[in-house]
Each structure stands twice: as structure tokens, then as C-alpha cells.
Amino acid sequence: MERIINILKEAQVSDFRIMEVKKTSHQAFFVRQFLDQHRISETVHTTLDVYMDTEENGQKFRGRASKEIYPGESDEEIRKDVEQLKLNASLAKNPFYEIVKDEKYREEEKDYDLMSLLSEVVQGVQNVRDTDSEKINSYEVFVNGYYYHIVNSQGTDVAFNTMNEEVEIVINSVDDGHEIEIYHDSTFAGKPISEITDDILEVFRIARDRTKAVPTKKMMNARVLLSGDFNPDFFDYFLTRTNSRYVFYGESQTKIGDDCQRESEGDKITLRLVSELPHSSDNMPYSKDGNKALDLTVIENGIYQNYWGDQITGYYLGMEKITDANNFVVEPGTKSVAEMKQEPYLEIIKFSDFGMDGITGNFGGEIRLGYYYDGEKVIPVTGGSITCNMEKSLKHIYLSQETKQYDNCIVPCTIELFDVNVAGEQ
Amino acid sequence: MIEAKQSEFLLGCRDKLKELIAILDRDFEYASVLATDVTGLTYSVNQKTTSVSQLRDSERGFVVRVYKDGGYSEYSFNEIGDVHTLADKIRNNLLNQSRILKNAAKLDTPLLHEEAVTREFAGEVSEEFYEPDNQMILGKLKRLSDKGASYDGVINCSVTYNMKLINKMFISRNKNLIQGWGYSLVSCFFVVMKDEQTQYNYFGEEGWQGSDIIDKQYERFEAAYDDAVAMIGAPNIEPGEYEIICTPRAAGLIAHEAFGHGVEMDMFVKDRAIAKQHMGEKLASTITNMYDGAEGVKQTASYFFDDEGTLAQKTQIIRKGYLVSGICDALSAARLHVQPTGNGRRESFERKAYTRMTNTYFGTQANTLEEMIKATQYGFLVDGVESGMEDPKHWGIQCMLARAKEIRNGVLTGKVFTPVVLTGYVPDLLSNISMLGTDIGLEGSGYCGKGYKEWVVVSDGGPYLKTKVRLG
Known part of the structure; x- marks a missing residue:
């Protein structure tokens, strides 16, 4: 990094930022419990941003260009890269903005024993025993360690470690000769191995129910409960609406102080960013711009409170505190899950692929597993789909009192929606 | 257009990598290395900012694959340094990890047998890939963004142009391959607001060409804008089964999700794809043909050899309605005792190779769009691809x-519904293809992702296609 900084000093750039990421990844791939292959990846990636300022009619402009400086590049190659970056940055003439100033933070590089951790996580999966009806089809385990070092020309110098683990698993379940599969992917950091095992046993239960599922019936104006690992995506809508990039570029019209649940029935949404959450894979103390991760209320009782985002668009919007969104917590609602289940409902546990469009607010997907309660019995269902819009849904919504952590967020276990049309068998 | 140059970086590494493989060959029964040098620029212009930056997919690195005691392992890195030190590091790390995972029995995999081949491949690229006129390109994009922004209610119009040069080299005891090619891609995305409602639309084009591709987009705004405005306040469709006509883009999504993922043969190894049990069976209407291949078309997922050093092919998946072939990476092919089809692809040199689609598409017949509309009593022309998901186990x-x-009654009424979830059973959907x-x-x-990760560039498409399916 020192070598690059010296070359940049000679090159008379207006400003610069260098981000060096040392990444180590250990990976194992299994088909059933047989080792398909294993991998190790050890890389260093150095990204250089060069900023060039110009002035026209008394107005200041700034351009930025970025490039990876590859390991092994000679001084001459780096000089050539810098000259090209200066040229490209000069062409990208934008209103002036400041880069992050004087942030200082230093963690020494940790020597994670990722090879042993890989073995432990694999053991967490192998602790699950196949049953007569459920079995592990295949799985992939990744354990990753990162060391970030971010330096810029305005005195920012931060260095920190992060790590995460990922388990992707496919479960088969068979009932009366009919076999189905459930796909499950989870990312986390430092979770107890027993919880990894428990998570998979929960997927076994879901898989078992799917084998007994009957086709979802077509329903108009149904009461639908969302109770799955897609619940965080539902609340991502509020993060998109308050992301400074979306706001600055006009893709979100959200204004601070707007009430997105005016004249609505039910629970009001409160969502807060939190800088640190136990076992989250997103506990980055600083953003890639060098901004400190902050706790911040994004929406409170349905009223937008703050934007979040990157340094450039945050500066353009005049944000006082600029922070990235790593982890978030949604406040619980007023009804228990049991209360929500007193009347007939369709509860969706798994979508084939849940889609949430943060710009239009459209959301939905095909139902892979749900439970239909007709007032007397609960029947597992599969197939069919729902298509909804947030603006309409927020007019009448309840959130469960119970909450659950999904990697980098804590959200209500169940979201209750009304007047939903369900595509299904006639 | 000129012949793509081979990467000086890769050529500069070649001798060291050959030496590395020669050293590893002493300790392992098989050793190969894939070296990548992917470069490019992304130019973005909208009504508020402009940028010129390195392409997101740019990378320079290496992945070694070795075989020992019946199992494969890989080591990815991006600095060679001293070859002997690197070989020691690879050997020690991989053998240590093998020991740590020794409790797991290995999946039975034969040793890869490679035919001896030394070849150099070069695609055609625009000269401007090597000396781009940035000012000219930004000027074209600004005019395009301004045109989009000139429409009533358009809040912002973002246009992006990518130039990507892909260079890869594969070396093993028997193989010595190097390739270079490139493509450009332009996309236009705009947000329109009317009556306090926001909608967006996008369009674009890509191919083995230069910035001329930008010029072709000016005339496409009108239709895209009309579509966006029509979607504002449009109702949801009443759930049900309908006759539909798919645009080529929508047809491509169906090809990709239906028998693209469903015939990726690494899924056969895991018994995750029902297609394994139905090869040779009639599963689509007799007018239906479907293909996948990095060879045969010049698109974003075209190449000369894949990330495992297998030469590219064009594979016919469905012939006259019959499922005739899957697509396969090298290791899955060895396990299934079939020939690989050149579909072993990696997200980057840091990731594993899987069986992946390349360019996936339906074949043509003789119908016009007008004939299809006329033949529809009540139905929909569907368009605007957002996402897709398959269930190869059940053909969902x-x-x-x-x-x-x-x-x-055979006429477009002008009424639009949005958004649309298309669901169905693949053999039904394909058997219902009538035009x-x-x-x-x-x-x-x-x-395209494998599950929700391992993203690789793919293309898909087909002609206009008429079938029957459930919409909601």
C-alpha cells in the first residue's frame, strides 16, 4: 500500500482512497455425506479510487475512477494505471463532494483457524442423522475471513477483521414414493454448532410437511401470514426506500417525515439499523468509504426518520450522519402468532423465490410450502402464487410479537396481510 | 473489427504456470491451472452524475485443480511469486485440509483423462476495446440519457455501457489452451412518475461489437416509455390459466428455467433433477427444439473453451419435442461416464466450477406474431423479464x-396488467407450445445463479412463442 501511496503523491491527484482486502476462504462440497471436493482460496485485492477536481464558472466539480491494482504489478504499471484513472476521473465531472475525513480505527489482522472451523461446521451438518423419510441430498460449506484496510488522502485510516460462514443445503423428503426437495441457505458468523444442527432439523420438518402438501386453492381476498426466511426481504422495502442512492437518483420518492402508513389499520412499522448484532455476518465497523457503522432509526411508527447510504449520495443529500446499513431490527407488533391463527388463514413458509421490488412495491412469488387453516384443520399446501403491493398492504398489516434473527436482522416471525388474491387450483 | 489480442499478462505467466503444473504433477495424479485476465470499463451517465470505472467482473487470478487418492481439490490465488514456494503452499494446504476432512468418504470420481490439445483462440472485437475514445462514448451516453429524460414524467434515465475483454488460459499435462474475446453491452433504465405512482422500465442490447451498439438504442425509447406508462396504476391479473404469447425475452426466461437448469447434469449426480429419468422421452410439442451452447452464437456467454479446459459446443437439449441431451461439466461427466459438453463455468477464479448454462434458446418455426395474436381467443402477450426460479426435482x-x-378475439385490447407471476409444470407448458x-x-x-449464489453471465431467448400457462 505504501508503494501505491508514494506513486499517488507523485501523480498529483486531488484525492484518493485505497482499500486492501485480504481474503481467505475454505470450502467443502458434499453429495449426500460424500466429499465431492474441497477448496482453499487466498487472495489480496487492492482497489484504488482516484478523485480529480475541476472548477468551472466558480463551481467546483469532482470525478472519480476506480481500478484494482493487481498483486505483482510493477511501479511502472501502477503509474500507468494512475494516469489512466486520472484521465477517466477528469471525464466523470460531477458536483463536488467530500470524502470521509480523519476516521481512525485499527485492529490487528486476526489469524483465524478457518480450516478447523470448516471441519466444525461440517460436523454440525453431519450431526444430523437421516430419518426414514428425510435425508440430506447435498451441501456446501464456506468459511471466510477478511481483513480490510482502508486509507484515504483525507486522513482516514481504518483496519478491521470480519468473518462469515455459509451453509447451503438441499434436503429430500419422501412420502409414499413421492420425493420432494427443500433448498436452504444460511449465512452467519460464529454461531454455535448446535444451532447449525437445529436449523437443519427445522428444514427436515418443513420438507416432511411439503411431501404431504396438496395444491393451493385459488382464493380471493384471503388473510395471508408470511412466516419464513423471506420475511427480511419484506422489510428490505423500507431500506430501499431510504437508501440515499435510490433517493438521490429519483428511484425512491421518500421524504423524511413521510408517513407510509397514514390512515392505516394495524401495527406501525419501526425499523432501526444496528451497528453490531451477535452472529451476524455483516458486522462491519466501517463502510468501504470509511464511514463508521452507526445505530440509526430508519422508520418509526410508519414515519420515515433517516436515510442511510454511501458517502457520495449521502453528501449530495446533505445527510448529517452517513452510515451504511449492515444489520437491522424491526420492532415486534401487537399480536401473538397464536392470535393471528385463530381465524382461517393461508400461512406461507417457503416461496420458490420471493420477489420484492423496492421501487414499485410489488412483491410475491410461487408458494413452495404453506399451511391453509379452514377453521377446523391445518392442511399443508404447495403451488399457486401471490402478487401484492406494499402501498396497499401497509394500509392493514399486523406484525407478530415474536421475533426471529435471520443472519443480519431481527424481524417479526409472522406478518399478517389482508385482502390477498391467491392464484391456485380452481 | 479485429482479432482479439491474447493477454500479455497471461502470456507472461505461461512458463511459470507450466513449471507449477510440472511440479504438482509429481505429487498429484492430475494437476491443471486456469488463469484469468478479465478487463473492461463501465461508463454510466444519468441526469445527475457520470462515471467511468473498471468493470465489476474484472479479475486477474489463478485456480489450480489437483487429484489425489480418488478426490479433487482446488486452490485459488492471485499472486504467483516463486513457483516452488507456491507449489509447496498449494500441496501443504490442500493435503492438510484433506486430512482435516478425512472422516468424510470421497465421492467416487474417476481421474480426468484429457486428450492432448494445444490451441489458441481469438474472437473478433472492436478496435476501440484497446483504445477507447472515452469522450465519444460518454457523449453518446449523455445524448441517450437526455432523450430518455425528455419524456413526460421521467425522473431520471440511467444509461450504462460496458466493454469487457475476456482472456483465459488453461494448462495441464495434456492441454495448453489460450483464448481472447470481448463483448459490449448497453442498458437503459428509467423511472417515470405519474399521479404520485412510480414505475420503471429498461431495455438494452449486447453483442460482439463496439460502441455502435449505443446508437441503435435511441429508437427504442418510445415503446419502452409507453410500456412503463401503461403499467402505472395497472391492475393485477385475475389468477387463472390463460393462453399466452411470450416475447423472445420471456421465451428465453422459460427456456432457461424450464430445461436449462433442469438438465444441468451436476444435478443428475445429486439426483436432484427429474430429467435424468426421462431422457429420450417426449416432453414438449413436436414443433419444439431447444439448444444451449457457448458455440454457435456470438453472445455474452459464448467462449471457445470452458473454465475446465473443455472445448465449447452447441448442445441440442430438445429435438422435435423429445428430451435428447443434458449439459455437463467435466467432473460430473466423469462421474456419469458421459462426455462433457463445455458447460463447466465459474463465477470467478475464486469459486468452484459447476455445470452452467451458456446461451440457451428455443428454435424457430414459421409463425408470425400477428398470426399468434389472431389465433388467441382470450389471453396475454407477456413481457418484461424480472426473475425466474426452477424446481428441477418436479419440473416446477x-x-x-x-x-x-x-x-x-385475436386483437390486443390495450389493457395491461402488472406484475405477473407465471407458474406451471414444465412438460405441460412445453407440450402446450402451439406456435x-x-x-x-x-x-x-x-x-444466473446456482441456488442463490455463483453468478455467471448467461444469455437466453428464442422466437415469439405461444403456449398455455397459469398466471397470477
Whole structure:
């Protein structure tokens, strides 16, 4: 990094930022419990941003260009890269903005024993025993360690470690000769191995129910409960609406102080960013711009409170505190899950692929597993789909009192929606 | 257009990498290395900012694959340094990890047998890939963004142009391959607001060409804008089964999700794809043909050899309605005792190779779009690809589409519904294909994941296609 900084000093750039990421990844791939292959990846990636300022009619402009400086590049190659970056940055003439100033933070590089951790996580999966009806089809385990070092020309110098683990698993379940599969992917950091095992046993239960599922019936104006690992995506809508990039570029019209649940029935949404959450894979103390991760209320009782985002668009919007969104917590609602289940409902546990469009607010997907309660019995269902819009849904919504952590967020276990049309068998 | 140059970086590494493989060959029964040098620029212009930056997919690195005691392992890195030190590091790390994972029995995999081949491949690229006129390109994009922004209610119009040069080299005891090619991609995305409602639309084009591709987009705004405005306040469709006509883009999504993922043969190894039990069976209407291949078309997922050093092919998946072939990476092919089809692809040199689609598309027949509309009593013309998901185990399919345009008594009524979830059972959907158009349209700006990760560039498409399916 020192070598690059010296070359940049000679090159008379207006400003610069260098981000060096040392990444180590250990990976194992299994088909059933047989080792398909294993991998190790050890890389260093150095990204250089060069900023060039110009002035026209008394107005200041700034351009930025970025490039990876590859390991092994000679001084001459780096000089050539810098000259090209200066040229490209000069062409990208934008209103002036400041880069992050004087942030200082230093963690020494940790020597994670990722090879042993890989073995432990694999053991967490192998602790699950196949049953007569459920079995592990295949799985992939990744354990990753990162060391970030971010330096810029305005005195920012931060260095920190992060790590995460990922388990992707496919479960088969068979009932009366009919076999189905459930796909499950989870990312986390430092979770107890027993919880990894428990998570998979929960997927076994879901898989078992799917084998007994009957086709979802077509329903108009149904009461639908969302109770799955897609619940965080539902609340991502509020993060998109308050992301400074979306706001600055006009893709979100959200204004601070707007009430997105005016004249609505039910629970009001409160969502807060939190800088640190136990076992989250997103506990980055600083953003890639060098901004400190902050706790911040994004929406409170349905009223937008703050934007979040990157340094450039945050500066353009005049944000006082600029922070990235790593982890978030949604406040619980007023009804228990049991209360929500007193009347007939369709509860969706798994979508084939849940889609949430943060710009239009459209959301939905095909139902892979749900439970239909007709007032007397609960029947597992599969197939069919729902298509909804947030603006309409927020007019009448309840959130469960119970909450659950999904990697980098804590959200209500169940979201209750009304007047939903369900595509299904006639 | 000129012949793509081979990467000086890769050529500069070649001797060291050959030496590395020679050293590893002493300790392992098989050793190979894939070296990548992917470069490019992304130019972005909208009504507020401009940028010129390195392409997101740019990378320079290496991945070694070795075989010992019946199992494969890999080591990815991006600095060679001293070859002997590197070889020691690879050997020690991989053998240590093998020891740590020794409790797991290995999946039975034969040793890869490679035919001896030394070849150099070069695609055609625009000269401007090597000396781009940045000012000219930004000027074209500014005019395009300004045109989009000139429409009533358009809040912002973002246009992006990518130039990507891909250079890869594969070396093993028997193989010595190097390739270079490149493509450009332009996309236009705009947000329109009317009556306090926001909608967006996008379009683009890609191919083995230069910035001329930008000029072709000016005339496409009108239709895209009309579609966006029509979607504002448009109702949801009443759930049900309908006759539909798919645009080439929507047809491509169906090809991709239906028998693209469903015939990726690494899924056969895991018994995750029902297609394994139905090879040779009739599963689509007799007018249906479907293909996948990095060879045969010049699109974003075309190449000369894959990330495992297998030469590219064009594979016919469905012939006259019959499922005739899957697509396969090298290790899955060895396990299944079949020949690989050149579909072993990696997200980057840091990731594992899987069986992946390349350019996937339906074949043509002789119908025009007008004939298809005329033949529809009540149905929809569906368009606007958003996302898709497959269930190869049960041939389930889900496609999220932006809009459905109503057809009544053989005429488009002008009524639009949005958004649209298309779901169905793949053999039903394919067996219901009753008409296919005359020209293939391929779209290659998208990325395809394996599950929810391992993103690779793919293209897909087909002609206009008429079938029957459930919409909601």
C-alpha cells in the first residue's frame, strides 16, 4: 500500500482512497455425506479510487475512477494505471463532494483457524442423522475471513477483521414414493454448532410437511401470514426506500417525515439499523468509504426518520450522519402468532423465490410450502402464487410479537396481510 | 473489427504456470491451472452524475485443480511469486485440509483423462476495446440519457455501457489452451412518475461489437416509455390459466428455467433433477427444439473453451419435442461416464466450477406474431423479464414478469396488467407450445445463479412463442 501511496503523491491527484482486502476462504462440497471436493482460496485485492477536481464558472466539480491494482504489478504499471484513472476521473465531472475525513480505527489482522472451523461446521451438518423419510441430498460449506484496510488522502485510516460462514443445503423428503426437495441457505458468523444442527432439523420438518402438501386453492381476498426466511426481504422495502442512492437518483420518492402508513389499520412499522448484532455476518465497523457503522432509526411508527447510504449520495443529500446499513431490527407488533391463527388463514413458509421490488412495491412469488387453516384443520399446501403491493398492504398489516434473527436482522416471525388474491387450483 | 489480442499478462505467466503444473504433477495424479485476465470499463451517465470505472467482473487470478487418492481439490490465488514456494503452499494446504476432512468418504470420481490439445483462440472485437475514445462514448451516453429524460414524467434515465475483454488460459499435462474475446453491452433504465405512482422500465442490447451498439438504442425509447406508462396504476391479473404469447425475452426466461437448469447434469449426480429419468422421452410439442451452447452464437456467454479446459459446443437439449441431451461439466461427466459438453463455468477464479448454462434458446418455426395474436381467443402477450426460479426435482417453474397485455378475439385490447407471476409444470407448458416465430432474439445482460449464489453471465431467448400457462 505504501508503494501505491508514494506513486499517488507523485501523480498529483486531488484525492484518493485505497482499500486492501485480504481474503481467505475454505470450502467443502458434499453429495449426500460424500466429499465431492474441497477448496482453499487466498487472495489480496487492492482497489484504488482516484478523485480529480475541476472548477468551472466558480463551481467546483469532482470525478472519480476506480481500478484494482493487481498483486505483482510493477511501479511502472501502477503509474500507468494512475494516469489512466486520472484521465477517466477528469471525464466523470460531477458536483463536488467530500470524502470521509480523519476516521481512525485499527485492529490487528486476526489469524483465524478457518480450516478447523470448516471441519466444525461440517460436523454440525453431519450431526444430523437421516430419518426414514428425510435425508440430506447435498451441501456446501464456506468459511471466510477478511481483513480490510482502508486509507484515504483525507486522513482516514481504518483496519478491521470480519468473518462469515455459509451453509447451503438441499434436503429430500419422501412420502409414499413421492420425493420432494427443500433448498436452504444460511449465512452467519460464529454461531454455535448446535444451532447449525437445529436449523437443519427445522428444514427436515418443513420438507416432511411439503411431501404431504396438496395444491393451493385459488382464493380471493384471503388473510395471508408470511412466516419464513423471506420475511427480511419484506422489510428490505423500507431500506430501499431510504437508501440515499435510490433517493438521490429519483428511484425512491421518500421524504423524511413521510408517513407510509397514514390512515392505516394495524401495527406501525419501526425499523432501526444496528451497528453490531451477535452472529451476524455483516458486522462491519466501517463502510468501504470509511464511514463508521452507526445505530440509526430508519422508520418509526410508519414515519420515515433517516436515510442511510454511501458517502457520495449521502453528501449530495446533505445527510448529517452517513452510515451504511449492515444489520437491522424491526420492532415486534401487537399480536401473538397464536392470535393471528385463530381465524382461517393461508400461512406461507417457503416461496420458490420471493420477489420484492423496492421501487414499485410489488412483491410475491410461487408458494413452495404453506399451511391453509379452514377453521377446523391445518392442511399443508404447495403451488399457486401471490402478487401484492406494499402501498396497499401497509394500509392493514399486523406484525407478530415474536421475533426471529435471520443472519443480519431481527424481524417479526409472522406478518399478517389482508385482502390477498391467491392464484391456485380452481 | 479485429482479432482479439491474447493477454500479455497471461502470456507472461505461461512458463511459470507450466513449471507449477510440472511440479504438482509429481505429487498429484492430475494437476491443471486456469488463469484469468478479465478487463473492461463501465461508463454510466444519468441526469445527475457520470462515471467511468473498471468493470465489476474484472479479475486477474489463478485456480489450480489437483487429484489425489480418488478426490479433487482446488486452490485459488492471485499472486504467483516463486513457483516452488507456491507449489509447496498449494500441496501443504490442500493435503492438510484433506486430512482435516478425512472422516468424510470421497465421492467416487474417476481421474480426468484429457486428450492432448494445444490451441489458441481469438474472437473478433472492436478496435476501440484497446483504445477507447472515452469522450465519444460518454457523449453518446449523455445524448441517450437526455432523450430518455425528455419524456413526460421521467425522473431520471440511467444509461450504462460496458466493454469487457475476456482472456483465459488453461494448462495441464495434456492441454495448453489460450483464448481472447470481448463483448459490449448497453442498458437503459428509467423511472417515470405519474399521479404520485412510480414505475420503471429498461431495455438494452449486447453483442460482439463496439460502441455502435449505443446508437441503435435511441429508437427504442418510445415503446419502452409507453410500456412503463401503461403499467402505472395497472391492475393485477385475475389468477387463472390463460393462453399466452411470450416475447423472445420471456421465451428465453422459460427456456432457461424450464430445461436449462433442469438438465444441468451436476444435478443428475445429486439426483436432484427429474430429467435424468426421462431422457429420450417426449416432453414438449413436436414443433419444439431447444439448444444451449457457448458455440454457435456470438453472445455474452459464448467462449471457445470452458473454465475446465473443455472445448465449447452447441448442445441440442430438445429435438422435435423429445428430451435428447443434458449439459455437463467435466467432473460430473466423469462421474456419469458421459462426455462433457463445455458447460463447466465459474463465477470467478475464486469459486468452484459447476455445470452452467451458456446461451440457451428455443428454435424457430414459421409463425408470425400477428398470426399468434389472431389465433388467441382470450389471453396475454407477456413481457418484461424480472426473475425466474426452477424446481428441477418436479419440473416446477416460476417466472416473474413485468406485464401482460390483454388479447381478446385475436386483437390486443390495450389493457395491461402488472406484475405477473407465471407458474406451471414444465412438460405441460412445453407440450402446450402451439406456435413459434421465425427469428431468434437473444438477451445476455443477465446473471444466473446456482441456488442463490455463483453468478455467471448467461444469455437466453428464442422466437415469439405461444403456449398455455397459469398466471397470477
